[in-house]
Amino acid sequence: MTSSVPTTPESVRQQAAEVAARRRKRTRSTTTRWRRRTLLGLYLVFVILPIYWLLNLSFQTNSEILGSFSFWPQNFTIANYARIFTDSNWYMGYVNSLAYVLMNMLISISVALPAAYAFSRFRFIGDKHLFFWLLTNLMAPPAVFLLPYFQLYYSVGLFDTHIAVALAHCLFNIPLAIWILEGFMSSVPKEVDETAYIDGYSFPRFFVTIFLPMIRSGIGVTLFFLFMFSWVELLLSRTLTATNAQPIASIMTRTSTASGIDWGTLAAAGVLTIIPGVVVVYFVRNHIAKGFALGRT
Amino acid sequence: MNKVYNNRAWFLILPMLLLVAFSAIIPLMTVVNYSVQDVFDANTRFFTGTEWFEVMLNDSALQAALLRQFAFSFTILAIEVPLGIGIALLMPKRGWQASAVLILITLPLLIPWNVVGSIWQLFTRGDIGLMGVGIRELGYAYNITRNPADAWATIILMDVWHWTPLIALLCYSGLRSIPDAYYQAARIDRASKWAVFRYIQLPKLTNVLVIGVLLRFMHSFMIYAEPFVLTGGGPGSSTTFLSQSLTTMAIGQQDLGPSAAFSLIYFLIILLVCWVFYTAIMNSQKDKTTQGGA
Numbered sequence: 001m002t003s004s005v006p007t008t009p010e011s012v013r014q015q016a017a018e019v020a021a022r023r024r025k026r027t028r029s030t031t032t033r034w035r036r037r038t039l040l041g042l043y044l045v046f047v048i049l050p051i052y053w054l055l056n057l058s059f060q061t062n063s064e065i066l067g068s069f070s071f072w073p074q075n076f077t078i079a080n081y082a083r084i085f086t087d088s089n090w091y092m093g094y095v096n097s098l099a100y101v102l103m104n105m106l107i108s109i110s111v112a113l114p115a116a117y118a119f120s121r122f123r124f125i126g127d128k129h130l131f132f133w134l135l136t137n138l139m140a141p142p143a144v145f146l147l148p149y150f151q152l153y154y155s156v157g158l159f160d161t162h163i164a165v166a167l168a169h170c171l172f173n174i175p176l177a178i179w180i181l182e183g184f185m186s187s188v189p190k191e192v193d194e195t196a197y198i199d200g201y202s203f204p205r206f207f208v209t210i211f212l213p214m215i216r217s218g219i220g221v222t223l224f225f226l227f228m229f230s231w232v233e234l235l236l237s238r239t240l241t242a243t244n245a246q247p248i249a250s251i252m253t254r255t256s257t258a259s260g261i262d263w264g265t266l267a268a269a270g271v272l273t274i275i276p277g278v279v280v281v282y283f284v285r286n287h288i289a290k291g292f293a294l295g296r297t
Numbered sequence: 298m299n300k301v302y303n304n305r306a307w308f309l310i311l312p313m314l315l316l317v318a319f320s321a322i323i324p325l326m327t328v329v330n331y332s333v334q335d336v337f338d339a340n341t342r343f344f345t346g347t348e349w350f351e352v353m354l355n356d357s358a359l360q361a362a363l364l365r366q367f368a369f370s371f372t373i374l375a376i377e378v379p380l381g382i383g384i385a386l387l388m389p390k391r392g393w394q395a396s397a398v399l400i401l402i403t404l405p406l407l408i409p410w411n412v413v414g415s416i417w418q419l420f421t422r423g424d425i426g427l428m429g430v431g432i433r434e435l436g437y438a439y440n441i442t443r444n445p446a447d448a449w450a451t452i453i454l455m456d457v458w459h460w461t462p463l464i465a466l467l468c469y470s471g472l473r474s475i476p477d478a479y480y481q482a483a484r485i486d487r488a489s490k491w492a493v494f495r496y497i498q499l500p501k502l503t504n505v506l507v508i509g510v511l512l513r514f515m516h517s518f519m520i521y522a523e524p525f526v527l528t529g530g531g532p533g534s535s536t537t538f539l540s541q542s543l544t545t546m547a548i549g550q551q552d553l554g555p556s557a558a559f560s561l562i563y564f565l566i567i568l569l570v571c572w573v574f575y576t577a578i579m580n581s582q583k584d585k586t587t588q589g590g591a
Contacts, residue, residue, distance in 0.1 A: 013422045018479060032434055040387040048459065050420040051404065052428045057419055065425050081564075085495055107316070115313040122306035128308070132572075137321050139567045141519035143540040144560040147331075147547050148324035169321040173312055186563070232409045234522045237546070249409045267419060277407025281400050292470035292505075 051274070058267035065263045078269035081097075086207045093248030094272065096162065098244065100231045100237065103166035108173040108226050109219070115174075115182035116209065121190065141237045145171065160242045168240055169230045174231065176265040177222050184218025203210055203274060217287045231276065331557035349558035358534070359559065362542045363566075366452045369538060370517040375458045377513060380457065381464025382502065386494075388469050399469075402462045414526025417455045421527075441528055445535035452536055460516070462508045471505040474497060511574045518567055539563055545563060 056255055057065055059073040068074070084090040118124070119131060150159070150166055158164040192214070196206040212219065238250040248269065255266040281288075335343045367501070379513060389395045408416070423429040423440060432439040443450040475497065483493045515565060521540035524530065528539035540550070547556035 016481070017477070020484065030394075040389075040398070042382070043384055043387075044387075046458065047401060047405060047462075050416045053420050054416050059424070069425070069430055071427075090340070111313040111316055114309040118306035118309035120302060123300045123302045124304045130314075134317065136568055136571060139515045139568065139571045140564060141540055141543075142320070143519065143521060143543045143547070144328065144564050145320075145324045145557070146544065148327035149320075151327065152324055166565050167316070167320055170316050174317050175372045178313070195461060204434070228407055232406065234409060234411045235540075239548075249411050252411065252415065263425065266415055268313065270408075270415050270419075273409050273412050274404070274407070277404065278400070281403045281407060285396050285399055288466060289401065289473050291471050292466045295399065 015216075018273055035264055054267050054270050057263060058271045059066035060264060062262060062264050067139070074253045080264040081272075083265055084268055084272065090251060090269070093246060093251035096245050096249040097231065097237075097249070098276065100162040100165040100169070100247070103225055103228060104169045104173055104206075104230045105226045107166060107230045108177050109223060112174050112177035112181055112222070113212070113219075114207075116185055119178065120182045121193065131178075134178060138172050139169065140232070142172075146235065146239050149236065153240055159240065160244050164240045164261045165237045165247070166230075168236045169233060173226050173229055176225060180222045181215070181218060181226060184215045190212050195214065217290060220284055220287045222290065224280060227280055228277075264290070267295070298327040328557045328560050331553045332561055335554050345554065349554045353555055353559045353562060359539075359542060361534070364520060365535075365537070366513055368538045369453070369456075369520070370514055373460070374510060374513060376453070377461045377464050378506065378510065381461050381509070382468050382506075384396050384461065384496070385468035385472055388465070390473070399466075402465060404462075404587050405459050406462050408459075410522035411526050413455065413459050414523040415457075417523070419450065420447055420529050421451055424462065439531075443532055445472055445532055448532060448536050452524050452527065455527065456520070459523070460513060461585065463512065464506075467505040467509045468502055471502045475501050507574070507577060512569075514570060514574070515567060518570075 004075040027203065059076055061075065061077050064073070065068075070279055119127065136187075143232065145168075153159045153164045153168070158167075188211070192210070193206070196210055201210065234249045237247045241247065242248070252266060252269050255269070256292060303411060303576055331344060333344060335345045350490055388398055388402075405413070418426075420426045420431045421439075421441060423433060438444075439447055441451050479497050485489070520538055521544065524536050524538060525541055528536045530541050537561060543556060546552050546559065567570070
């Protein structure tokens with residue numbers, strides 16, 4: 001078939017692509033390919049090595065960590081993990097962290113979706129100024145708000161609750177969500193909305209049944225970013241909690257005691273904070289490639 | 298896109314506005330309130346006007362912290378942006394390798410910031426860390442608690458480790474959106490690799506790069522947890538950045554007035570830079586739409 005004269009533009013294009021692919025395979029010599037792989041491999045080693053070291057130390061006892069230097073655990077032990085999973089002070093830290101992160105994701109996405117739609121579809125009094133003001137909140141250093149937050153949440157009786165941290169993280173997560181979602185929504189043609197309204201859809205029904213499915217990869221990416229910035233934040237979550245809602249990040253400071261630092265437990269706790277991130281990345285891996293440009297390419 | 302003028306859009310904004318106002322405007326007003334008063338206790342306070350601002354602007358420790366902050370932010374941008382672009386160009390485009398590399402590269406972004414500090418503390422300690430011991434074996438007396446140069450290099454290395462993935466992923470998704478036809482046209486023109494990069498890939502990357510630089514600049518400007526855990530701001534105050542100075546002042550010493558004034562100055566600096574970037578984004582989008590229309 002390939003020898004026959006192509007008749008349609010599609011078949012011409014297809015043949016050209018095949019030829020180009022064959023030529024590319026021939027011209028890109030194996031040395032270039034290996035050079036690329038080596039460079040990328042070196043970077044990946046750089047990424048993994050610190051994490052590997054954490055993993056390595058987490059399976060060692062403190063005496064082994066301090067006594068001998070080895071590239072892998074000589075006396076493999078899971079005592080460090082056992083300590084974390086049996087002590088409710090420790091594992092409740094993970095539950096607390098996940099609780100406020102999930103609450104924050106839910107609150108942020110549900111108020112950000114309509115707001116982002118408004119910004120992407122309508123002009124209204126003060127829209128540009130409002131958008132700029134939102135972005136300034138994204139830039140506000142948490143350190144600036146530390147003291148007022150403490151006083152505010154203390155006076156309304158929310159201090160040391162999950163919802164306090166979730167609300168505090170809204171400061172930067174809602175603007176971020178609006179910013180990302182606005183990009184994705186603007187890439188959906190406006191004709192979709194108009195057609196739906198002509199077909200007799202009401203706004204809420206159109207929004208939920210037609211519009212949201214169209215930007216679902218955008219929503220996925222947004223949730224990823226919301227998770228990320230709420231999960232990694234330390235300063236606000238540490239300041240707004242004492243015992244009941246203490247995040248794992250601040251419980252980890254407990255490993256330094258008068259008798260020195262409990263390196264093994266610190267490493268094990270660190271490894272466990274990485275795992276939720278790995279799970280989240282695994283779920284969004286197929287959307288990252290497209291979605292990370294935030295709809296702005 | 299032609300937007301419809303309709304003020305009812307405010308109703309869609311309203312819930313968001315109430316929430317953000319609660320967590321942004323009330324605290325900010327508290328800060329402004331403190332910044333012009335001298336608070337002794339709950340009932341005794343004096344109006345001081347701009348005195349705290351003058352004190353803070355003339356404080357040599359804070360000026361030094363500000364300079365360090367700028368030096369740090371620009372250094373990491375200068376390293377992370379080219380490195381990120383390079384990594385994005387090297388990443389495989391399809392197959393299981395692409396997924397695997399993506400997951401590995403995203404990993405550092407999802408580690409809590411103080412854990413990043415702990416990881417690097419464990420990694421670089423002279424007695425138990427792989428890198429610390431490794432460098433000492435090579436004959437260099439590496440010590441981040443004694444030598445400011447080592448501390449700086451380590452913090453920059455840590456930030457490169459932590460945040461280059463963000464730039465790389467943004468660029469990667471920017472590159473993925475370039476249609477194959479562009480490359481085919483370049484091949485017909487016998488364009489060199491450099492020409493392909495300069496005239497096809499880089500222009501497509503400008504938008505994502507602006508986002509990346511913006512995010513990186515503001516986060517590096519608020520950096521707190523990583524250096525706090527790794528070096529504690531030391532040796533001396535050689536790695537004390539603005540956030541840490543502010544936290545020490547506000548929480549540690551309870552100097553409400555000065556720290557509030559400092560907060561506002563800090564915020565205004567970020568705001569200024571933010572405004573410059575925002576204008577840049579808006580202008581680049583305007584250029585693109587006029588080109589598309591022509």
